[in-house]
Amino acid sequence: MLRAAVCVSGGGTNLQAIIDGIAQGAVAHTEIVRVLCNNPGARALERAKEAGIETVCVSPKDYADRAQFEEALVRSVDEVSPDLIVLAGFMVKVPVEMIKKYENRIINIHPSLIPAFCGTGYYGIRVHEAALARGVKITGATVHFVDEGMDTGPIIKQKAVKVYENDTPESLQKRVMEEAEWVLLPWCINHIAAGKVKVENGRVTVME
Numbered sequence: 001m002l003r004a005a006v007c008v009s010g011g012g013t014n015l016q017a018i019i020d021g022i023a024q025g026a027v028a029h030t031e032i033v034r035v036l037c038n039n040p041g042a043r044a045l046e047r048a049k050e051a052g053i054e055t056v057c058v059s060p061k062d063y064a065d066r067a068q069f070e071e072a073l074v075r076s077v078d079e080v081s082p083d084l085i086v087l088a089g090f091m092v093k094v095p096v097e098m099i100k101k102y103e104n105r106i107i108n109i110h111p112s113l114i115p116a117f118c119g120t121g122y123y124g125i126r127v128h129e130a131a132l133a134r135g136v137k138i139t140g141a142t143v144h145f146v147d148e149g150m151d152t153g154p155i156i157k158q159k160a161v162k163v164y165e166n167d168t169p170e171s172l173q174k175r176v177m178e179e180a181e182w183v184l185l186p187w188c189i190n191h192i193a194a195g196k197v198k199v200e201n202g203r204v205t206v207m208e
């Protein structure tokens, strides 16, 4: 059984996709052992509680400095001995200590086809604003392992989504979530749980 810790900050729709995937059997051999959040008011926390999943809120506001916050975050993860850490809309830069400790065991969902529209400053609706401003005809989402960079880790899987002439950032964000993010993340977790995902020299191979 894969022990997954899921880190969230906002609406939690990607967390919900994982919860639903486990309930429907699309995500096999996986248990969400803890949901961690940096934002006490996040809807994602309610989704976890409704699913009976233990939650921990680790907010930077509760600590004297960044180092103490990061220490508390890493401790909250270590406590549940996860096999996999899933960043599902987590708006906190993962501490280097955690990345080193969980090398190739932290995954992130990003709402573009990396390397487009990613890195510092590209998050949430801003990603879709940039895609529309550039006039791309195809965008999508990417699930990747987390390394010490920002959205630079080995790519596991991507899914493309068409951009329509009349798209707004909001309509595009909604379609990328529905058609790509909520499909990709459960799919990747299911394949990781089945031992079908390998990383060698920074390249990922997935046995379909």
Ligand code: GRF
Pocket: 008, 009, 010, 011, 012, 013, 014, 015, 044, 088, 089, 090, 109, 110, 111, 124, 177, 181
């Ligand atoms: C998603 O668009 C995800 O790609 C990005 O942040 C957003 C989180 O949404 N990383 P939610 O909290 O999963 O609803």
